[in-house]
Amino acid sequence: EGAADDRSSPSSPSSPPSFPTLRRRRSFAPAEDAVRELGTFLDEKIGSSLTAWLRHFDLDGDGKVTEAEFLEGMEALGYPGSAGKLFNRLDFDNAGEITFEDVDRAQSVTWQRFRSWCAKSYESMDDLVGGLIVPGKNDETAFKSRLSAAGWDGGSEETLKEVVGVHPESCEQSLKWFDEDRKRQQVKERTKQKTLQTRCRKTLEAAQASRDMADLKGILISRYGSLIRAWRCVFTFDDAMTLHKTVFLKLGMRIKGFRGSLKLVWNALDRDDSGLVTIDEWDPQGAETLAHFQAWAKLQFGSIASTFKAVDQRRSGKVLQADFIERVRALGFERSTKGLFNSLDKNGEKRLTEESMLFLEAWKPLPFLTAAANEAAFREVKHMLVLRYKSMYAAWRRGLDRDSSNRAGWGEWEEACKKIGFIGDVAGAWRAADCDCSGSISFSELDPGSSEVLLSFKRWADAEFGGVKAAIEAFDLACPELVEFREFRENCRKWGYDGDVLVLFQIIDTRRNGRASMQDLTILDDWPPTEDSGFVEAVEGMVLKNLSTPASARRSLHLRSSFRIGADMGAAMSETGAKTERASLSK
Secondary structure, three states: OOOOOOOOOOOOOOOOOOOOOOOOOHHHOOOHHHHHHHHHHHHHHOOOHHHHHHHHHOOOOOOEEEHHHHHHHHHHHOOOOOHHHHHHHHOOOOOOEEEHHHHOHHHHHHHHHHHHHHHHHOOOHHHHHHHHOOOOOOOHHHHHHHHHHHOOOOOOHHHHHHHHOOOHHHHHHHOOOHHHHHHHHHHHHHHHHHHHHHHHHHHHHHHHHHHHHHHHHHHHHHHHOOHHHHHHHHHOOOOOOEEEHHHHHHHHOOOOOOOOOHHHHHHHHOOOOOOEEEHHHHOHHHHHHHHHHHHHHHHHHOOHHHHHHHHOOOOOOOEEHHHHHHHHHHHOOOOOHHHHHHHHOOOOOOEEOHHHHHHHOOOOOOHHHOOOOOHHHHHHHHHHHHHHHOOHHHHHHHHHOOOOOOOEEHHHHHHHHHHHOOOOOHHHHHHHHOOOOOOEEOHHHHOHHHHHHHHHHHHHHHHHHOOHHHHHHHOOOOOOOOEEHHHHHHHHHHOOOOOOHHHHHHHHOOOOOOEEOOHHHHHHHHOOOOHHHOHHHHHHHHHHHHOOOHHHHHHHOOHHHHHHHHHOHHHOOOHHHHHHHHHHHHO
């Protein structure tokens, strides 16, 4: 969505990113030529559209300007054209009013950030005025220095100085919005504390599950060399490729050195709550290597037994590690052979027998484990999803991520492809989406641009209110299930969100009827928290504040690493296990 000039998007380094894959719908934005025309006129007359807006249009400070107020302001400024026609081109939804964001998006964001910063930084109007105005020292350099010392880093100090004024009396007049903004800030702070208390347990359990998963896998890798061999030695006696919950919990108790919660680890593994975990869910990368070896063996030699005979050149019935690696490579298998050997060498004898490999004979690996990424098929699936559900986010919500966890597995993918009638390379399309073979995908892998817009709102809501649902409940919405754009934008700005509300609204307007349900936003609370949202630190601070024993204090020190592990559970493992696994795979 290319902007005509920098009025359409914030210019500061911390501006929300723009996503060219998302197009602004004409009915949701004023005509760009009208924005340019008004901006040029205000710059020539006043020097700043923000100054003009506050001094000549929005005199009552409600953030909105009616047609009558606009016409009066334009007449006072000596506009030579038809102010009425210009207003109609700015009033894109015929609401009879416009906001400053309709006039200058960039300066609107700067002004909103400044107001939010003031509400957070100062307790009262007297504190604010005293912090900004010093009699006799109100040149631009001094004003900029005071803002910087107080923590403002949003730039535009020259414009802000012009807007705020240089005298306490004029300053108070231009800052008349402060008291209401300060009240809203206090509401945010109270709401956040309450929300964190209700979300704390679930968040900590997720973090604990991530840490325990990492600890368990790290112990097993350091002890058995790979997760596949650990699966075969610890959890199955007959080399089954599926594992029941009761078996996992019973046998897992025998693992020496593991002090975490096996139940939480199981819940993290069994994402679909089926009561079963497959070997590809336990170790996607290891299962992928086994599947490729099985496919190669059956293609080249017809069976696993025949493959062993081809590898056992000495006809001794036993193949040493070095001989296996050399022979398999010579026969044309190109994937990690040492990691493969470790997975096949169940007894850890550094040699293989035919019996140690026969478990692969009857295994029926899921098709995506041996599929090559097919970008064309992936694009076709996405296209068909949008045709069926009207938007990618609607497809994700209603067709793939049914439990609102921001994760979808192979089963959900396969079912969604059936629903939309896709008969192409389903497995190849999946591998193009799940490029790291983690066994699941998130919305960011389906639509990175839209995902980042949603996460931007989630980060803000987590940091300001403790959650998205709490933020939406604070909004003054007539009907949360049928929210129109202007109402949504007004509440976002009033409560301090300075991201691209237009693009955000287009994403959650899943039925493409100009109305959005807030449920499509509140489900973001079920997505894992992002590390930079401030939510992690807030929960950590609450726990530390309520700790009473040294032991619990020591346990709390794992919180931050737990959250970081949770961001990429598939890659999480202890340092010892990680080194062992990397060394194995590298060869």
